Amino acid sequence: MLKKIKNYDYVHTTDFDFKALCKLLSQENYDLAVEKIKALAKEIQVKNLALDKSSYTRNVIIHNNDCWLGLLHWDKGATTRIHGHPEQAFLYVVEGELRCKNFDKNPLTELKSKGLSGGEYLYSKGVKGKLDNCIHQINAKQKSISLHYYSDNPIKGEVFDI
Numbered sequence: 125m126l127k128k129i130k131n132y133d134y135v136h137t138t139d140f141d142f143k144a145l146c147k148l149l150s151q152e153n154y155d156l157a158v159e160k161i162k163a164l165a166k167e168i169q170v171k172n173l174a175l176d177k178s179s180y181t182r183n184v185i186i187h188n189n190d191c192w193l194g195l196l197h198w199d200k201g202a203t204t205r206i207h208g209h210p211e212q213a214f215l216y217v218v219e220g221e222l223r224c225k226n227f228d229k230n231p232l233t234e235l236k237s238k239g240l241s242g243g244e245y246l247y248s249k250g251v252k253g254k255l256d257n258c259i260h261q262i263n264a265k266q267k268s269i270s271l272h273y274y275s276d277n278p279i280k281g282e283v284f285d286i
């Protein structure tokens with residue numbers, strides 16, 4: 125039985141400009157975006173993030189037509205389904221360690237996997253309007269926090285496992 129991933133509204137206590145960050149990410153200005161995220165990472169308090177045992181929660185910062193920005197809080201061992209993404213996807217590990225397994229589709233084949241620790245990030249650009257770009261599965265090697273940006277609602281991302 126698959127556990128439903130819960131969404132929460134993220135409450136941030138300083139006046140960090142999340143809209144400006146969304147804009148930088150949408151423009152693929154990753155160097156500058158990461159500089160800002162590094163400053164933000166110091167302000168994020170774990171007590172403001174919901175935790176769901178053996179799973180992960182989405183703590184939503186911005187959600188509109190062309191930007192989804194949020195913090196994911198991972199319990200150790202939490203694993204996503206195998207899923208695709210909208211045109212743009214960006215992930216920054218604030219703390220902890222995540223492992224990303226990449227997949228090819230038709231037929232679904234496992235490709236290489238990559239570990240990401242605090243301060244490391246990845247991004248992908250696929251086909252606009254599609255939700256099956258950059259298919260992967262993420263597993264939390266330890267309790268972790270990551271910042272995610274998508275150019276569309278990630279919940280719509282196509283799921284590939286059975």
Ligand SMILES: [Fe+2]
Nearest residue numbers: 207209260262
């Ligand atoms: Fe993903």
